[in-house]
Amino acid sequence: MDMPVRVADDVDLGRLDSALGFLLRMAQLKVYERFFETLGDKDLKPGEFSVLWVISRNPGIRQSVLGQRLMIKRAHMTKLIRGFEDRGLVTRRVPDEDRRAVEITLTPEAAARVEKAAEWFFDFEDAVGNNLSSAEQKQLTLLLRKIVGLN
C-alpha cells in the first residue's frame, strides 16, 4: 500500500534537515515571506530599505563600497541606484579625486522617509525571532554575525 506522500510535514528531508546552508536559505525565505505578509503594502522592500539606510548613515558613500558591504553586485547596484534617482531619493556626484567613482547621498525627502521607515522596519526585524527566547535571539544574532564575518 504505497500511499504517496501527501503533506509537506511527511516529506523526508534526510540529512538536509540539518544542513546549515539549506537552513539558512529556508530561514531567509521564511522571513521574506513574513515580511510581505505583514508589510507588503509599504513601498520599500527590505533590500531597498537596507541600501537607503546605509546611505543615510554614510552620506557620500560610493556605489562600489555600498555593494561590497551589502553583497550587491555592481551591475545590480547600478540599476538600484538609478531606480532611486528616478524616484528622487538619491543624488549622484562624481568626485574630482576619482572620476570613475560615484558618491551617493540621500535627498532630504528620502532622509526623512528612511527615518520614518526605520520604525516599522526595525520593529519587523525585532519580531523575526519571535518564537525564540530573547537569549536565543541574542545567540542567533551572534552566530550569524560570525558566519557573515561581522565580528
Next chain:
Amino acid sequence: MDMPVRVADDVDLGRLDSALGFLLRMAQLKVYERFFETLGDKDLKPGEFSVLWVISRNPGIRQSVLGQRLMIKRAHMTKLIRGFEDRGLVTRRVPDEDRRAVEITLTPEAAARVEKAAEWFFDFEDAVGNNLSSAEQKQLTLLLRKIVGLN
C-alpha cells in the same frame, strides 16, 4: 576633513548590523558565494541538488508537496521539473486517483548521480560553519530549525 568612506569595513551599518532578517540574508549570500567559489564547476546547483535529493528520499512525491516543503512556488517548480525532465533526471506520472497532480520520480541514472553528489554537497554543508566551534554549529542549526519551524 571629511574623507568619504573608502572600504567596506568602515561602513556604518547602524542597527542593521544586528537585524536578524538582514543577517540571515547576508549569511545566505555568503554561503552561496562560497559554494560557487569551491563547487562552481559541479553541474548541480544547491537548489537543484536539494530538489533531486528530496525526490530521491520521497519517490513519487508530488510537485505541490515538494514545493511546499522547499518553499518553491508552483510556477517555478514547473520550470525546474521540466528542466530535470529535459536532462533525463526525472520522470513525471499523472496518478489515476488525481489527474491534476504529477508524481515525480528519479531516473536510475539520476538516483546514482544524487548519491554521488550527496558526498560533496554534504561535505560542503558541513564546512559552512567552519569558523564556528562545533557546539556553536549545533546551536545555530537548532536555532535555524526553530525559525524555519522544523521542530
Next chain:
DNA sequence: GAGAGATTGTTTCTTTGTAAACAAAATTTG
C-alpha cells in the same frame, strides 16, 4: 448529481539578480 468552489499545474509577464563585454579613469610597472 449539478453547480460552486478549491487544488494542481501550466503559461505568460514581470521583477530581481548575475555574467560578460565594454569604456573611462586611475594605478602600477618597466
Next chain:
DNA sequence: CAAATTTTGTTTACAAAGAAACAATCTCTC
C-alpha cells in the same frame, strides 16, 4: 613617462524567481 593592468561603473543579454490569469480536475454542498 608610456604601456599594461586594475578599478569603477554602465550596458546588454540572460537566468532565477514570483504574480496573475488560466485550464483541468477534484471536492463539497445543496
